Amino acid sequence: MLESAIEILLKTIVILALPLGALPLIIHVERRGAAFMQKRLGPNRVGPFGLLQPLADVAKFMFKEEVHPTHVKPFFYVAAPLVALVVAILPLACIPIAAPFELFGRTIFPEVFRTDMGIFYAFAVSALGSYGILLAGWASNNKYSMLGALRACAQMVSYELSLSTSVVAMIFLYGTNDIHQMIGAQTGYWFGFLPKWGVFIQPVAAMLFLVGIFAESNRLPFDLAEGESEIVAGYHLEYSSMKFALFFMAEYIHMIALSALFIILFFGGYALLPGMSFLAEKSPILLVALQALSLITKIALMIWFFVWVRWTLPRFRYDQLMTLGWERLLPLGIANLIITVLFVYYRN
Amino acid sequence: MEFASFIVFFVIACTLGGVLLGISSLLGQKRKIVRKNDVYESGVNAVGSATRQYDVKFYLTAILFLLFDVEIVFLLPWAMTFNQASNQAFLLKGFIFFMVILLVGYIFVINSKALKWDE
Numbered sequence: 001m002l003e004s005a006i007e008i009l010l011k012t013i014v015i016l017a018l019p020l021g022a023l024p025l026i027i028h029v030e031r032r033g034a035a036f037m038q039k040r041l042g043p044n045r046v047g048p049f050g051l052l053q054p055l056a057d058v059a060k061f062m063f064k065e066e067v068h069p070t071h072v073k074p075f076f077y078v079a080a081p082l083v084a085l086v087v088a089i090l091p092l093a094c095i096p097i098a099a100p101f102e103l104f105g106r107t108i109f110p111e112v113f114r115t116d117m118g119i120f121y122a123f124a125v126s127a128l129g130s131y132g133i134l135l136a137g138w139a140s141n142n143k144y145s146m147l148g149a150l151r152a153c154a155q156m157v158s159y160e161l162s163l164s165t166s167v168v169a170m171i172f173l174y175g176t177n178d179i180h181q182m183i184g185a186q187t188g189y190w191f192g193f194l195p196k197w198g199v200f201i202q203p204v205a206a207m208l209f210l211v212g213i214f215a216e217s218n219r220l221p222f223d224l225a226e227g228e229s230e231i232v233a234g235y236h237l238e239y240s241s242m243k244f245a246l247f248f249m250a251e252y253i254h255m256i257a258l259s260a261l262f263i264i265l266f267f268g269g270y271a272l273l274p275g276m277s278f279l280a281e282k283s284p285i286l287l288v289a290l291q292a293l294s295l296i297t298k299i300a301l302m303i304w305f306f307v308w309v310r311w312t313l314p315r316f317r318y319d320q321l322m323t324l325g326w327e328r329l330l331p332l333g334i335a336n337l338i339i340t341v342l343f344v345y346y347r348n
Numbered sequence: 349m350e351f352a353s354f355i356v357f358f359v360i361a362c363t364l365g366g367v368l369l370g371i372s373s374l375l376g377q378k379r380k381i382v383r384k385n386d387v388y389e390s391g392v393n394a395v396g397s398a399t400r401q402y403d404v405k406f407y408l409t410a411i412l413f414l415l416f417d418v419e420i421v422f423l424l425p426w427a428m429t430f431n432q433a434s435n436q437a438f439l440l441k442g443f444i445f446f447m448v449i450l451l452v453g454y455i456f457v458i459n460s461k462a463l464k465w466d467e
Contacts, residue, residue, distance in 0.1 A: 012360050065376045070385045073349035082365045089361040093354060113354045120424070142387055143398045147375040150406045164420045168427050237388055242372030246365065263406070313390035319465035322409075326463045331454070337423075338447060341430075345440050 003106070011112045015092055018296075019256045024054030026252055026303055033307040064241035069140075072238060076139035079276040081239065081246035084132025088250040089126040091257040094118045096272050096292035098177055103283060110288070111179075118179035122261055123167065129216065129254055130156045133225065133235045148234025151318065152225030156216055158325035163212030165203035165333030170198055170265050170341045183269035195274060199266040204336045206266045208329055215325070217251060218307055221313040224321060239264040259302035263295065270295040299304070408462050419450055 035042025044050040093113040137149020215222040226234035270291040387394035
């Protein structure tokens with residue numbers, strides 16, 4: 001009993017500390033990446049290579065005045081950033097950072113919430129993300145905020161449809177909902193060199209999912225929710241100091257969680273990267289470390305991809321966004337699902 | 349037991365958020381200026397309330413999302429059990445029937461221009 005409690009606490013701390021510790025680094029990479037693509041220097045004064053800049057920003061956020069506008073709905077105004085952050089953190093609970101392993105005679109599942117409905121749970125809680133935004137926009141009682149929140153929600157629910165069709169196709173192919181089994185199906189190689197990743201079986205589903213996670217996390221080219229030229233800052237317009245920082249953190253953590261889900265479905269999750277397997281045979285603990293390293297490397301590449309796209313593609317117009325979601329991606333997702341089902345049926 | 353771990357995770361996440369929320373109201377400076385608490389409106393006085401009528405398209409999008417999302421949620425358990433099932437021919441017929449209904453609904457929605465935003 002005590003051992004289980006310690007195990008749960010340790011796992012919770014590790015799973016929370018990894019993304020929260022990576023946050024300053026991600027923000028730094030984003031800024032320096034932006035500078036790199038625009039041929040300027042970026043933050044490089046605070047600490048070596050400007051690495052301490054995000055920490056300085058956190059300190060600044062803490063000491064800023066909290067403005068409580070008089071026209072807001074007080075309870076929901078304070079609750080909204082909290083909801084946004086907690087909802088962004090929750091999907092992380094079911095993401096395993098390595099395969100189950102033996103330690104001190106116990107089998108340890110390296111995810112906090114061990115469940116056989118892993119992917120269901122992850123999408124159920126990550127879909128709640130629109131509540132934080134809607135609550136913030138409505139409670140701020142400001143036209144810009146309200147418009148930003150409405151836009152963000154309409155966009156998130158629209159792209160969730162095509163995203164879900166691609167998830168259905170993947171669950172259909174793997175025939176399971178359990179994350180460890182899904183990753184198990186993706187370990188190994190075809191013809192000795194091509195990893196058995198889902199992306200090579202279902203490229204269309206992978207593309208739909210990729211577009212979907214950009215829209216879900218409100219990142220460019222889908223950041224209509226905070227289109228500066230039209231609605232100033234969108235749903236977090238009336239927020240200041242740490243309350244604003246919570247929305248900021250929630251966006252990045254949501255990105256990490258969605259990237260992790262993308263990698264689990266299409267890039268083999270913690271399955272070892274090509275070329276690592278000869279190292280992993282040496283000891284079981286080394287295997288666990290290498291699996292965690294593989295997952296973290298894949299997520300880091302994904303985050304870099306987010307930054308890359310952000311400074312490459314311009315923002316959509318709103319009608320283009322809705323047309324793309326409903327009239328292009330949704331039919332494509334359904335057609336992909338039907339073709340997958342027919343293919344599997346006639347192959348059997 | 350598994351669910352206990354979820355509750356622990358949830359409580360710790362909430363505490364973390366709460367502490368972060370509390371920190372700036374504790375440490376932040378406090379200077380009370382009345383104008384600071386006004387509605388943000390690019391420097392001018394705000395006209396009217398924010399709870400006015402918005403485009404009905406947002407509402408339609410939400411309603412249509414519910415319809416299509418429910419259909420996709422129905423497909424999830426179907427997709428999970430298909431590979432182990434013995435009566436795959438029957439399941440496939442059900443799937444095709446379901447998809448035809450979905451398609452008819454989808455064509456109706458597109459034709460009624462419910463999702464056509466002004467250009």
